[in-house]
Amino acid sequence: MDAARHDHSGERGRRERDFLAGYDPRAFDPIAVTVDVVVLTLRQGRLHVLAIERGGQPFAGAWALPGGFVRAGKESLDAAAARELAEETGLDATTLGRVHLEQLGSYGHPDRDPRMHVVSIAYVAFAPGLPDAQAGGDAAGVAWLPVEVVAPVNPVLPPGQPEAAAGRPHERGRRTGTHGGGTGRRPLPSEPGEAVLAFDHAHILADALERARGKIEYTPLATAFLAETFTISELRAVYETVWGAPLHAGNFHRKVLSVPGFVESTGQTDTRPGSRGGPRARLYRAGDAKLLHPALLRPDREAGIR
Amino acid sequence: MDAARHDHSGERGRRERDFLAGYDPRAFDPIAVTVDVVVLTLRQGRLHVLAIERGGQPFAGAWALPGGFVRAGKESLDAAAARELAEETGLDATTLGRVHLEQLGSYGHPDRDPRMHVVSIAYVAFAPGLPDAQAGGDAAGVAWLPVEVVAPVNPVLPPGQPEAAAGRPHERGRRTGTHGGGTGRRPLPSEPGEAVLAFDHAHILADALERARGKIEYTPLATAFLAETFTISELRAVYETVWGAPLHAGNFHRKVLSVPGFVESTGQTDTRPGSRGGPRARLYRAGDAKLLHPALLRPDREAGIR
DNA sequence: TGAATAGTGTCTCTCAGACATTATGCA
DNA sequence: TGCATAATGTCTGAGAGACACTATTCA
Secondary structure: OOOOOOOOOOOHHHHHHHHHHHHOHHHOOOOEEEEEEEEEEEEOOEEEEEEEEOOOOOOOOOEEOOEEEOOOOOOOHHHHHHHHHHHHHOOOHHHHHOOEEEEEEEEOOOOOOOOOOEEEEEEEEEEOOOOOOOOOOOOOOEEEEEHHHEOOOOOOOOOOOHHHHHOOOOOOOOOOOOOOOOOOOOOOOOOOOOEOEOOOHHHHHHHHHHHHHHHHHHOOHHHHHOOOEEOHHHHHHHHHHHHOOOOOHHHHHHHHHHOOOOEEEEEEEOOOOOOOOOOOOEEEEEOOOOOOOOOOOOOOOOOOOO | OOOOOOOOOOOHHHHHHHHHHHHOHHHOOOOEEEEEEEEEEEEOOEEEEEEEEOOOOOOOOOEEOOEEEOOOOOOOHHHHHHHHHHHHHOOOHHHHHOOEEEEEEEEOOOOOOOOOOEEEEEEEEEEOOOOOOOOOOOOOOEEEEEHHHEOOOOOOOOOOOHHHHHOOOOOOOOOOOOOOOOOOOOOOOOOOOOEOEOOOHHHHHHHHHHHHHHHHHHOOHHHHHOOOEEOHHHHHHHHHHHHOOOOOHHHHHHHHHHOOOOEEEEEEEOOOOOOOOOOOOEEEEEOOOOOOOOOOOOOOOOOOOO
């Protein structure tokens, strides 16, 4: 980074130009810098991602991750991501404080947005299940989509087509015609692969899911998906959902309690509404550990990806 | 990312401005996008990082990570990092092919560069020890610095203070005189903490080292620090150097051979030049595993960082 | 001959996973 | 009464670490 790293180097020409660019960047093609946030949460035992319906081109009618421009000279990347998270989820400050937000990685292929070169710094958030309210202050076009409903890759509209690029971003669009109209709400996608993500957002989502799967192995962040107090069974449900594999209840229980700092007991027991019987489970809250020792390894990884 | 995510949202004004910015970004403050590469290698049993001496302000006389601007509309982030790596190390294509390069993270505090808002996407590279040639085609101002020689944090010049930026980094300290001049070469820093890194590069380096320490736990990438064939002892030296802790030779040996796909045997044995006795060690090359199962856990992590 | 190293064998302790068992509450 | 769940106990095999031992080469 940083203009003119060593202007006494060999390639003086290039270096000098970089140097100037550092001082008069408007003389060169710009790159837009944005943040995108993959907000993950659990609802009804399924992993959901926060998505926003696009009205205009490109990718009209597709879904996109919430995000926006980084405010030049005014905010850090983390701050921009936190701002987007707050704006788009509409969560109150206390709930927001329990959300885990971390940087995922950056995506900067020159053709990922047909309009111009956009470098996006992606973030992942682990959020507790929200009380059934729709996401965001204004719910229109914002939805929690089950991750299985999202197509693994974009079946249409590969980036880089001049046609797509030519059509103004969202030419007034948004809800033109029937499609996602401001008034007539169309049903949310529910079939596997039905929802198409715009740009390379399916790729970002896939990376975020893999990050989540790995992260709960060696950190206590699975608790970030739950309310402030929770039962061991609820915690196990998080692991089973994120990993997509059933776990042995007894072994899991003993394991969680044996890892120092993972959870700590509240004296209380669950009020268990709508249960199918069984003793009242004890309630725990997140402990003070930042890393789990030993870690909870996900099953199956045998053989390894060679 | 992507202009005007949903202009039917509440804050129409902001959204609309973002929209316009997507099409005429020159109308707003720009953000520069750069890549920085932390190139790590082992020389004489010590971990070194590739650094470039800064000639101009800010941070004149300090060292910086190699990096440069991403070419707008022309290259991806990975490509930009690979280009910087090639340019700055001057390695031939075959050697370069053995270097491991991965994205580390992005750094975008608005004050990290006093000149303007610069977002830098950092990469880490694991490179085999180079045949003592100086790094880069033009060696002037480019050096491999032992990581211990680099100050853990910048002792002076916190970012954001224009004045501080002007006041020399290590004004006079140590071997003064020719200091950073283009011609008179001054000796490389060798005392712990002697070399000062510009900008937030010390922070990036620290993150890169932690990444390296973790990465060799569960991937075979420690082999990227070695030549195409190597002995188990050489591999152990990599772990000991990166982790900064001695390992038990016998247990390490058995462990490495027991992990499927970590290393595979060449039929040969070492020619062992300059050894201090002992049998000829067998030579191995990297196996085809991408992940290690089970992983090599670094010692001590007991207690965990709570 | 001594010292350092390569490579293997043995033992113990920890831990993950399979399975069993008891207690509790709902239908 | 039957069933699902919470929580705990027991057993086994894998694996990490400590230690011992043999073989090989150089000084």
